[in-house]
Ligand code: SAH
């Protein structure tokens with residue numbers, strides 16, 4: 608079966624030529640798919656015979672709400688979506704002053720094995736298709752009845768380990784005839800797949816690249832992030848400098864503060880020295896405790912100490928506001944919790 612929602616307009620045109628249908632149908636079909644229809648029968652401006660052919664040859668990917676957790680503290684909603692093969696993924700919908708933001712998954716699970724991350728600890732199942740990435744946004748928008756203006760690729764999975772599908776998703780979502788969320792409203796977070804950072808730089812997209820750094824040196828980073836054994840911090844930072852120079856965009860570094868591991872004054876100074884002079888911003892995040900790991904959040908004052916030390920090196924840092932703190936099972940935790948509840 609053909610995954611029709613992952614197709615661009617030129618690809619739809621080629622496909623329609625193959626099945627001897629007129630070219631102008633491509634845009635009609637594209638508009639319906641981007642609107643989020645879930646059946647071909649809803650495509651009312653197509654001929655009946657074309658709808659029947661599409662029904663036989665293609666499928667429309669969807670993300671069905673399996674469970675939705677609403678925060679009692681703010682308007683944050685966390686979705687557990689079921690895909691056509693029964694796989695479960697997570698998305699989080701948040702309201703910020705600049706608009707509604709969705710954090711979507713790019714893979715079912717993750718191969719990268721970061722030791723503090725629930726997704727990393729659950730292993731890898733498969734890549735998501737571009738259509739499954741779009742579907743998370745469409746279903747959440749339909750459910751929330753309000754336009755989503757920003758997208759962050761920070762849910763389950765490593766986006767640059769699913770590079771081709773993520774690129775296609777970016778092209779589809781920023782298409783003015785489709786959902787039309789511009790690159791400046793998109794952030795992509797990576798643990799640091801260095802060769803793909805160079806490839807992405809060449810695209811010159813205006814998206815925000817977030818790097819999950821979480822440590823000031825290789826000794827600490829290699830303890831929690833296996834990817835660091837493949838590419839050391841200096842290789843990663845070199846790629847980031849290239850990315851900024853090529854795209855003109857500031858890099859955002861994510862730093863989850865873990866008590867006794869990466870939160871000392873020395874760590875802050877070392878981080879400051881490494882990043883000094885680069886176009887960047889540091890996001891300090893209190894680490895979320897994941898069952899089965901011994902990592903604990905840093906004392907709250909450590910964040911302020913980091914901000915001060917980094918400021919001396921000329922680097923701006925902020926503490927990420929935690930939305931939906933009461934449902935804040937971070938990336939991968941919700942699926943794990945749900946699966947263990949179901950298994951009970
Ligand atoms: N794979 C990508 C994107 C998904 S993870 C990446 O690693 O960047 C999204 C963010 O959540 C990353 O910055 C990741 O490091 C962070 N994260 C994962 N587990 C966490 C935890 N237990 N506490 C705080 N942040 C966590």
Ligand code: SF4
Pocket residue numbers: 717718719720721724725726727728762763764765797798819938
């Ligand atoms: Fe994968 Fe990101 Fe989790 Fe690491 S932090 S295991 S890269 S999802």
